[in-house]
Amino acid sequence: MPNVFGKESKKKELVNNLGEIYQKIEREHQISPGDFPNLRKMQELLQTQDFSKFQALKPKLLDTVDDMLANDIARLMVMVRQEESLMPAQVVKGGAFDGTMNGPFGHGYGEGAGEGIEDVEWVVGKDKPTYDEIFYTLSPVNGKITGANAKKEMVKSKLPNTVLGKIWKLADVDRDGLLDDEEFALANHLIKVKLEGHELPADLPPHLVPPSKRRHE
Structure with missing residues (x-):
């Protein structure tokens, strides 16, 4: 009987401290x-297990x-990008859709991304000085930070x-698996866009391409 009570006590302790366990992980x-x-739902579920x-x-x-x-997912993402680049863009044309994708009355024009x-x-340039301060705390090497260091900030x-x-x-943008200061600023800008409730674009719009990368477009 004491063993049963001991297990129940440990279970109760784990469930009550689940928030701290989340933070540790x-x-x-x-x-x-x-x-x-x-x-809350996980705590309720664990109580019955x-x-x-x-x-x-x-x-x-x-x-x-x-x-x-x-490794595998990273390689898969490269393959997905290659496949996407070969697919023709699909846009609904004609009828009520004629002309609606262009100009200031297009969906999301001037908002979010x-x-x-x-x-x-x-x-992105107007907020770049703030993003630069963070960038240089993430141990850049040759002007770029690794995905692991970028992740620490992005999460x-x-x-x-x-x-x-x-x-x-x-x-x-240059698909090298690293971020320079402009790409890091862009990532933070897109995070801001998402946090403000807007959708992310399927592809990076030309006006968001960092100035130093536009020669590659």
Whole structure:
């Protein structure tokens, strides 16, 4: 009987401290808070579970998943970009859609990712000094920071990793797996766009391409 009470006590302690456990995992593994299950719902669910029936973690399987996320998914994203570049753009034309995609009355024109579309200056530039201060704390080498260092800052937005992954794809304009100061500023601008409730563009609009990268377009 004491053993049963001991297990129940440990279970209650774990459930009550689940928020702290989330934070510990977030710090140690650089996981965005948006990727965790709802805390209250998870606590309610765990209350009804028999912990003695949970299988033990298998480190080798975790290593396999980590390798998949770090390497296989990265290679897959390159393949996806290559396939996307070969696909023709599909746009609805004719009838009620005639002319609606152009000009200031187009959907999202001048808002969110469309902000600054008619500006001469790069719209990201106005906030770049602030982003630069952060950039130079992330140990840039030869003017660029690694994905791991960029992630440490980007997850602070608390956006899901799926969203941050899309932002990374848009911001890494030269596709070298690193971010220079302009690309880092662009990533932060896109994070701001998303946090303000706007959708991210499927492709980086020409007016958001960093000035130093426009010669490649």
